[in-house]
Amino acid sequence: MNVKDLKLTPEQWVSLLLKYGVPASALTGKATPCPMCSGTDRFTYDNRRGRGDWICRHCDDGNPKAGDGFDLICRFSGITFIELMHELSGGSLDAARNDARTLAHASPAPGVKRKADPAFVEKRLTSMWDRAKPSATGDLLMRYLRTRIPGLTAPAPQALRLGMLEYRHEKKVIGTWPGILARFELPDGRLGTLHRTYLERSAPAKAQIVSADGEILDSKLNDMTLNPLAGGAVRLMDPVDGEIGVAEGLETAYGAHMLSGVPVWNCLNCNLLRQFVVPEGLGIRVVHIFVDFDKVDPKTNKSPGVAAGVELAKRLRAEGYTAIIHRPKLRGTDFADEWVQYAASRSAVHVPPVSHSGAMLAATL
Structure with missing residues (x-):
């Protein structure tokens, strides 16, 4: 995309800036507080060259700053120029x-x-x-x-x-x-x-x-690895009544927690989920395994997330723990997706947790 060829009307520039969060109060053409440095009456959006032009007379480091609408979007929203061009070009x-x-x-x-x-x-x-x-x-x-x-x-x-x-x-x-x-x-x-x-x-x-x-x-x-990761997790919550849950990701863990009421830990991915080891000394007796219901891998004819959960459950049961597998109702989703759908269906964000929700897989799997 060549930005030099992009021509917007004054109304289109305002619409674009508003889309990226620039406050309407800063786009009046009058001296206003700067949306970047918040200085009083320092900022003027004048669209002088028809490029969404602006100036702040004493911005950030104490020096004047000026630019076009693209520069304003990048400075205000924190995205890079390349990211902005990618979005404006329709990239997904x-x-x-x-x-x-x-x-x-x-x-x-x-x-x-x-x-x-x-x-x-x-x-x-x-x-x-x-x-x-x-x-x-x-x-x-x-x-x-x-x-x-x-x-x-x-x-x-x-x-x-x-x-x-x-x-x-x-x-x-x-x-x-x-x-x-x-x-x-x-x-x-x-x-x-x-x-x-x-x-x-x-x-x-x-x-x-x-x-x-x-x-x-x-x-x-992940950052650099200090110790081999097999067996570990991000311990987001304390066990309750000897129970803990594990999931593949951060948002998935919280979605599973909201649906079940179980405290859930984040194992980062399905490979580390299958290697999870119950820590000693915390009184954990029951492990809920919240799997991602992935699409079937044509090479293995298995859903990777479900297969990892089944493998973990078999090992934990052999070690004497109670292991319960839960999966979302819809293939191709995880428990973050399921919670969002559930919350939307109730037309409220503060929805009481549903005890041990999610479709439970048979113990023989």
């Missing part, structure tokens, strides 16, 4: 993310390509965790979770923190985004890794990150 970021999710079921949790010094990895992860802020009611982390899981009533988890995170691509830092750090612990309590979910800077949504050459990058990544 959702389709790319769905493809990435499908591949994640068939691949183990990402790890480092080179053998890093354990002391360096521990220092990096500990420093990143310590700099991040504990989750709190109303912060971007909790607003993101409540956007994805409407009506979420779970308390702010100690296993999640909110930080400003660098994004590296091809060994170079391409930007910094706010992000959720999820502490992945092994059964003995040692740190395995920190999982990162990058968020938009000004909205409770996953970040849309595009490289300089237009490659759509994953907004969810």
Whole structure:
């Protein structure tokens, strides 16, 4: 897309800016508070050249700033210029993310390509965790979770923190985004890794990150691995009455919790779900396994998420635990999808949890 060829009427520029969240009060043509630095009467949107033009006379670092409408959208919303051009060209970021999710079921949790010094990895992860802020009611982390899981009533988890995170691509830092750090612990309590979910800077949504050459990058990544991940999970909630649940992802875990009332942990993906080990000393006797109801893999003739859950259930039962498998009603969905559908059907976001909801698979599977 060549932006020089894009011609918008004054009304179309205003409509486009509003679409990306620029407040209407800043687009009157008069001196107003700056939507970026909030300075009083510093900002004027004048569309002087017909390009959505604006000026802030004392922005951010104390110097004047000016630009066109595209620059205003990028500065205000936090998306990159390439991302904006991709969206305006009609590119489907959702389709790319769905493809990435499908591949994640068939691949183990990402790890480092080179053998890093354990002391360096521990220092990096500990420093990143310590700099991040504990989750709190109303912060971007909790607003993101409540956007994805409407009506979420779970308390702010100690296993999640909110930080400003660098994004590296091809060994170079391409930007910094706010992000959720999820502490992945092994059964003995040692740190395995920190999982990162990058968020938009000004909205409770996953970040849309595009490289300089237009490659759509994953907004969810593991950091460096300190200890092998097999057996671990992100412990989002404390066990209740000897029961715990496990699921493949963060949003899926919270969706399963809202539907069942069971405290649920996040195993990150189906390969780590099948390897989950019940920690000792927590009194856990019952494990609910909330599987993703994936489409059937033509190579194995199995649903990857369901197959992983069945494998885990068989092992846990052999070890003396009660293992109960739950799956969503519709193929191609997970428990985050099911909760959203359930909440919408009740026409309310604050819906009481449904005890042990979801279709239960037969114990012989």
